[in-house]
Amino acid sequence: EDQVTQSPEALRLQEGESSSLNCSYTVSGLRGLFWYRQDPGKGPEFLFTLYSAGEEKEKERLKATLTKKESFLHITAPKPEDSATYLCAVIGAGSYQLTFGKGTKLSVIP
Amino acid sequence: DAGVIQSPRHEVTEMGQEVTLRCKPISGHDYLFWYRQTMMRGLELLIYFNNNVPIDDSGMPEDRFSAKMPNASFSTLKIQPSEPRDSAVYFCASSLAGQDTEAFFGQGTRLTVV
Numbered sequence: 001e002d003q004v005t006q007s008p009e010a011l012r013l014q015e016g017e018s019s020s021l022n023c024s025y026t027v028s029g030l031r032g033l034f035w036y037r038q039d040p041g042k043g044p045e046f047l048f049t050l051y052s053a054g055e056e057k058e059k060e061r062l063k064a065t066l067t068k069k070e071s072f073l074h075i076t077a078p079k080p081e082d083s084a085t086y087l088c089a090v091i092g093a094g095s096y097q098l099t100f101g102k103g104t105k106l107s108v109i110p
Numbered sequence: 111d112a113g114v115i116q117s118p119r120h121e122v123t124e125m126g127q128e129v130t131l132r133c134k135p136i137s138g139h140d141y142l143f144w145y146r147q148t149m150m151r152g153l154e155l156l157i158y159f160n161n162n163v164p165i166d167d168s169g170m171p172e173d174r175f176s177a178k179m180p181n182a183s184f185s186t187l188k189i190q191p192s193e194p195r196d197s198a199v200y201f202c203a204s205s206l207a208g209q210d211t212e213a214f215f216g217q218g219t220r221l222t223v224v
Binding site for chain 2: 031043045049091100102
């Protein structure tokens with residue numbers, strides 16, 4: 001059974017204070033690891049897909065990296081508008097089902 | 111395209127009543143997914159369709175839950191009879207090519223069963 005664990009559950013940062021969110025996963029044959037952003041009262045919004053260890057992707061202040069056991073979402077010089085819950089999900093070769101973690105709620109204080 | 115459209119946004123119903131949630135996927139997307147989100151369990155896949163055909167309903171919790179996709183632009187998730195433990199936010203999502211590609215989520219339906 002695929003498993004995803006995200007840490008920390010919640011993170012408060014000052015504006016401009018860089019940090020990282022962690023996503024640890026267990027999957028049989030990784031087909032892809034996904035990062036989504038979810039704002040209150042809205043559905044998740046796609047950010048990145050990573051397919052193999054060593055891969056990195058960037059979008060504005062966000063950078064996602066992947067190893068064989070975990071993924072990090074690095075946030076550089078965050079702004080208040082980056083406040084949201086960030087969800088990590090994996091899909092394995094055997095399940096064909098996307099398994100989500102419970103998310104990290106990020107709050108960026110001005 | 112307006113994105114994935116779900117209705118209603120909020121639903122409050124009494125235990126034992128039938129509830130129907132509706133979804134219009136993005137035009138041209140061949141895959142449609144129904145998810146449920148709770149604080150305890152996070153986001154869980156209930157069922158997904160490919161070209162209007164149900165492919166995997168192993169996430170549907172009980173026989174009280176059923177889903178249909180009569181055509182490419184409409185799907186329903188029905189709960190009959192509803193129970194308080196069904197209270198959650200239900201999301202519909204669609205994608206071009208399956209779960210290992212970018213999915214576009216609707217705004218969700220917040221269901222409260224009292």
